[in-house]
Amino acid sequence: MTAYLEAIAALLAVALVLTTRSRLLATRKARAAVERSERYRQAFVDLLRGDFTDLDDMLLRLLRCARDTLAVERVSLWLFDEERSSIRRRALVVRDEQRPEGPAQLSSASHPHYFAAVTQAFVIAAEDAVNDARTAEFRDAYLLPLGIGAMLDVPLRRFGAHIGLMCIEHLGGPRAWTLEDQGFASAVASQITYAFEHAAHRQAREELVARTLHDSDTDLPNGVMLRDRIEAALAAGQGCALVLANLPRMRLVLASRGRNFADALARAMAERWRTMSGHGRMLARTSRDEFALFLPGETQAQAATGWALRLCASLDEPLLLEGERFRVEVAVGVASCDPDEIIGADDLIAEASSAMRSAAVGSVSVFDPEMRQRAHRRLQIEQSLRQAIDQQAFETWLQPVIDLVSCRVVEIEALLRWRDPVHGIVPPAAFLTEAIESGLIVPIGRQAMAGTIRMYAQARRSLNRVDWKLALNLAAPELMAEDLEPFLLNCLDEHAVPVECVVVEVTETALVKDLDRAQRTLEHLRAAGACICLDDFGTGFSSLTWLKRFPITQIKIESSFVRGIGYDPRDEAIVQSVVDLAAKLGQEIVAEGVENLEQLRRLRSLGVRQVQGFLFSEPFPASELSDERLLHCLQPLATL
Numbered sequence: 001m002t003a004y005l006e007a008i009a010a011l012l013a014v015a016l017v018l019t020t021r022s023r024l025l026a027t028r029k030a031r032a033a034v035e036r037s038e039r040y041r042q043a044f045v046d047l048l049r050g051d052f053t054d055l056d057d058m059l060l061r062l063l064r065c066a067r068d069t070l071a072v073e074r075v076s077l078w079l080f081d082e083e084r085s086s087i088r089r090r091a092l093v094v095r096d097e098q099r100p101e102g103p104a105q106l107s108s109a110s111h112p113h114y115f116a117a118v119t120q121a122f123v124i125a126a127e128d129a130v131n132d133a134r135t136a137e138f139r140d141a142y143l144l145p146l147g148i149g150a151m152l153d154v155p156l157r158r159f160g161a162h163i164g165l166m167c168i169e170h171l172g173g174p175r176a177w178t179l180e181d182q183g184f185a186s187a188v189a190s191q192i193t194y195a196f197e198h199a200a201h202r203q204a205r206e207e208l209v210a211r212t213l214h215d216s217d218t219d220l221p222n223g224v225m226l227r228d229r230i231e232a233a234l235a236a237g238q239g240c241a242l243v244l245a246n247l248p249r250m251r252l253v254l255a256s257r258g259r260n261f262a263d264a265l266a267r268a269m270a271e272r273w274r275t276m277s278g279h280g281r282m283l284a285r286t287s288r289d290e291f292a293l294f295l296p297g298e299t300q301a302q303a304a305t306g307w308a309l310r311l312c313a314s315l316d317e318p319l320l321l322e323g324e325r326f327r328v329e330v331a332v333g334v335a336s337c338d339p340d341e342i343i344g345a346d347d348l349i350a351e352a353s354s355a356m357r358s359a360a361v362g363s364v365s366v367f368d369p370e371m372r373q374r375a376h377r378r379l380q381i382e383q384s385l386r387q388a389i390d391q392q393a394f395e396t397w398l399q400p401v402i403d404l405v406s407c408r409v410v411e412i413e414a415l416l417r418w419r420d421p422v423h424g425i426v427p428p429a430a431f432l433t434e435a436i437e438s439g440l441i442v443p444i445g446r447q448a449m450a451g452t453i454r455m456y457a458q459a460r461r462s463l464n465r466v467d468w469k470l471a472l473n474l475a476a477p478e479l480m481a482e483d484l485e486p487f488l489l490n491c492l493d494e495h496a497v498p499v500e501c502v503v504v505e506v507t508e509t510a511l512v513k514d515l516d517r518a519q520r521t522l523e524h525l526r527a528a529g530a531c532i533c534l535d536d537f538g539t540g541f542s543s544l545t546w547l548k549r550f551p552i553t554q555i556k557i558e559s560s561f562v563r564g565i566g567y568d569p570r571d572e573a574i575v576q577s578v579v580d581l582a583a584k585l586g587q588e589i590v591a592e593g594v595e596n597l598e599q600l601r602r603l604r605s606l607g608v609r610q611v612q613g614f615l616f617s618e619p620f621p622a623s624e625l626s627d628e629r630l631l632h633c634l635q636p637l638a639t640l
Helices: 002-048 055-070 112-120 136-146 179-213 223-235 250-257 259-277 301-314 345-358 369-391 432-438 441-462 476-480 484-494 508-512 515-528 543-549 559-563 569-585 597-605 627-633 635-639
Strands: 074-080 086-094 105-107 124-126 148-158 161-171 240-246 282-287 290-296 319-321 324-326 331-337 364-366 394-403 408-420 424-426 469-473 502-507 531-537 554-557 588-592 610-612
Touching: 055 074, 055 086, 055 161, 055 179, 086 161, 112 136, 112 148, 112 161, 136 148, 148 179, 161 179, 179 223, 223 240, 223 282, 223 290, 223 345, 240 301, 240 345, 250 259, 250 508, 259 282, 259 290, 259 301, 259 319, 290 301, 301 331, 301 364, 331 345, 345 364, 345 369, 369 408, 369 432, 369 441, 394 441, 394 627, 408 441, 408 610, 432 441, 441 469, 441 476, 441 484, 469 531, 476 508, 476 515, 484 502, 484 515, 502 508, 502 515, 508 515, 508 531, 515 531, 554 559, 554 569, 559 569, 559 588, 559 597, 569 588, 597 635, 627 635
Parallel strands: 331 364, 408 469, 469 502, 502 531, 531 554, 554 588, 588 610
Antiparallel strands: 074 086, 074 161, 086 105, 124 148, 148 161, 240 290, 240 331, 282 290, 319 324, 394 408, 394 610, 408 424
């Protein structure tokens, strides 16, 4: 009995030891799992603190972290090609750099089971990679030569699509991959995906910033970047200078040679000026027909003028474009400021722009206080114009056009005047430039157009005989406005005025702003029944081109040619040529600026039929229009 009890006690002791040992092992495993999880968590936290600025550096740090934390010998990153038919190794970290790296590219055709697993599984935990069906395809070409016994591969997904995988490789025999191992590997793979997304976003942002701050044709800094650079220099207490160069014929080049040629011209100029601008100076393109050279630390206008002259001189040698030698001229303005001068970037740009506008083609103009005063006066005029629009202070004045054959008024030109409470009647020459540059000419012109058509309708009802047409002048911004045609036609319909009674007068300067739009608008107006007059003929760029391209029905010979009639044979020859040309084209001729009987007689002898000028009538307010006034205009014809 005693022996039996002793045996039972021995068995219980053994059971207790085994239970204790089992509990101890379980505790140790649990503690190891906790420690491993904590180690993985800390390693992942360290990854989150990484700098994502350099993509390659971040990828290597992520792979090294996976290698060291999981205690493996190799970790690699693979990316799919566009067709997802193969993967190429993007990065690799190894413990022993002397070992072979293995293949750098694997195809789906040679490894179909593995590629299928990559696109279907969340992770591929191949504990015995040589015999695992998913990875055994690599046995001879990859696993055995490199001594790889186990693989833990995590596919990389971006917006739901597979972009590649991270491959964790254990050398030697098989290895069990715990849930902690797989979780940590997945977390690292997620960071790799984030690193790619961050790099893509950064690249897109940099490209957007580059497009925002650079001219797309020349890749030079644009006006936004130039202004920021000026502001930075001024904030740092630097003196600086700004040179602005305008290409006055760029619009003509664009109209006659096309956008591709104009862009090539801009690039050629940029390249020539870029090579001479040197270090520390900024060459920028601020608009299609304007370049800028910013000179930080340059406070002397004389030195800045030297740079401006160098820009001009650099264009003495024609540019070679499409096998053609093309000469370019510029008008250059210079402005500078001292370090202690209180001025903003906008002020410096405005001063250089004012100097540039005052410069003749091929010359340099330096901003001075008088220009600032003129700029101040222009600002005052602009503010006064805004008030005048609100107060409807613009009036229509009239000047008749006389037919020398029928001896009657055939047309009356509507002229714009501004009735200012301080200066009285102000002619367009005193405010038209400011109105155009500020964009106010459009509301001013609309206001005047509506009032003039209303006046014409009243005259048709009140005067005995109104068989003359009404001529309306359009500045370039008015002609370019998209709603010009409907606005004009609506005004005519509102007052029951036939569109055939209207003559639309435009200048060559207005046409060249946008040839395609100008042509489209004028063709629509002509198709509606309006006559089209080319005003100030002979003073623009290429008048014969306009006569061919646009639906011109009438040509006005500029008054400067008429003044020379009677004593300058060259003016007479020009007038005679225009008359002959117009006759062949079926267009009417009007000679404006006729001031004396000698001019009138000579013009009639040259074949000019319609005339206009002070000899017949100075411009008068529309309120003074009457039958008697129009008859009085015809009196000079009695002396012929």
